[in-house]
Amino acid sequence: MPVRQIIHVDMDAFYASVEQLDRPELQGKAVIVGGDPQARGVVSAASYEARTFGVHSAMPMAQAVRLCPHGVILPVRMDRYAEVSHVIQSLFERYTPLVEPLSLDEAFLDVTDSRNLFGPAEQIGRRIKQQIRDQTHLTASVGVAPNKFLAKLASDLKKPDGFVVITEQNRQEILDPLPVGKIWGVGKVTEGTLQGHGIRTIAELRGRTCAELRAVVGNAAEELLRLACGEDDRPVEPDRERKSLSSEQTFATDVREESLLTGVLLEEVEEVAERLRRHHIKARTITLKLRYGDFRTVTRSETLHAATNLTKPLWEAAAGVFRKWQGRSGGALRLLGFAASGLEPEHAGQQWLFPDPEQEKLKRLDEVMDRIRDRYGRRAAHRGTGGLPGDPPTPA
Numbered sequence: 001m002p003v004r005q006i007i008h009v010d011m012d013a014f015y016a017s018v019e020q021l022d023r024p025e026l027q028g029k030a031v032i033v034g035g036d037p038q039a040r041g042v043v044s045a046a047s048y049e050a051r052t053f054g055v056h057s058a059m060p061m062a063q064a065v066r067l068c069p070h071g072v073i074l075p076v077r078m079d080r081y082a083e084v085s086h087v088i089q090s091l092f093e094r095y096t097p098l099v100e101p102l103s104l105d106e107a108f109l110d111v112t113d114s115r116n117l118f119g120p121a122e123q124i125g126r127r128i129k130q131q132i133r134d135q136t137h138l139t140a141s142v143g144v145a146p147n148k149f150l151a152k153l154a155s156d157l158k159k160p161d162g163f164v165v166i167t168e169q170n171r172q173e174i175l176d177p178l179p180v181g182k183i184w185g186v187g188k189v190t191e192g193t194l195q196g197h198g199i200r201t202i203a204e205l206r207g208r209t210c211a212e213l214r215a216v217v218g219n220a221a222e223e224l225l226r227l228a229c230g231e232d233d234r235p236v237e238p239d240r241e242r243k244s245l246s247s248e249q250t251f252a253t254d255v256r257e258e259s260l261l262t263g264v265l266l267e268e269v270e271e272v273a274e275r276l277r278r279h280h281i282k283a284r285t286i287t288l289k290l291r292y293g294d295f296r297t298v299t300r301s302e303t304l305h306a307a308t309n310l311t312k313p314l315w316e317a318a319a320g321v322f323r324k325w326q327g328r329s330g331g332a333l334r335l336l337g338f339a340a341s342g343l344e345p346e347h348a349g350q351q352w353l354f355p356d357p358e359q360e361k362l363k364r365l366d367e368v369m370d371r372i373r374d375r376y377g378r379r380a381a382h383r384g385t386g387g388l389p390g391d392p393p394t395p396a
């Protein structure tokens with residue numbers, strides 16, 4: 001088997017960089033993208049200028065503001081980031097069909113068979129990096145390596161605007177001095193456990209026998225040793241199916257009022273339904289996530305008769321679950337979320353020779369709503385909740 005050639009591309013501080021691109025006056029400034037600091041929001045992305053103050057993603061926004069009081073706080077504009085992401089993804093697809101996106105700003109490419117057409121993997125990596133810059137005016141960090149683990153590690157080594165090639169020859173030299181936390185899958189807890197046994201670097205990990213390691217981390221020992229030697233045979237998986245699409249809101253103060261909650265829920269259903277349609281997928285199961293003021297969280301699911309991406313049936317199911325929950329417990333909520341899962345391609349399953357006119361009508365209504373929102377923004381078109389939850393939504 002020929003040595004595989006994997007490229008990992010990771011955009012630098014992606015959301016924050018897109019904001020700086022769209023508003024040049026923000027270039028060189030500390031930009032923090034995320035939720036409202038007054039409303040328990042969290043940081044989605046921070047520009048490198050903000051990172052020097054210790055701000056990082058997933059940190060509570062209130063803490064970020066304390067660390068970096070002069071930072072410019074901006075809301076998340078997912079549609080815009082998705083637009084830029086689309087440009088980057090289509091660039092990848094020029095070089096190989098084997099693209100595995102990990103998120104909007106990160107992907108693996110298997111270019112093993114692309115070399116006949118485009119030259120060595122390193123050259124492909126450099127071209128992609130340059131083309132991203134030319135087409136989006138943003139920087140990416142790129143790693144080229146014989147497997148996914150090393151490629152991801154490589155893209156991270158010289159961030160931002162990095163370009164690192166790891167080969168069979170230099171891999172051990174690069175791996176050995178790194179902390180064990182750099183190994184894919186080793187989180188804070190495992191890192192702490194390993195450190196507790198005197199294993200801080202990858203070299204120290206590699207110095208242990210499998211039996212010794214098993215006493216520390218159990219069944220993960222073999223896999224860890226393989227990774228410590230830079231070995232990883234996981235394939236790049238294109239079209240890796242998304243398991244669910246979701247939308248949730250955390251409230252600034254706990255909310256009990258039914259009309260407010262159903263309004264939020266409808267917004268979430270509309271957003272998820274729109275994303276399903278945009279990705280040409282349908283969902284078979286819906287789930288509500290309800291978190292109380294004391295952080296107790298319950299989820300309630302329902303499976304639909306047939307998979308759909310139409311707003312109305314998704315909303316009816318969501319509203320029905322909401323009403324049932326409310327009838328039983330109610331209570332003030334800190335968070336309300338909606339998720340769609342059991343995803344399948346839009347055209348999978350039964351094709352109807354004679355489409356149901358009611359379904360066709362709903363489909364056209366959704367298309368109109370999607371177009372309005374595309375043109376005028378998310379807030380432009382909303383349906384009413386139509387009174388009691390469970391009642392059909394009033395068409396806008």
Ligand SMILES: [Mg+2]
Binds near residue numbers: 010011012013014105
């Ligand atoms: Mg990134």
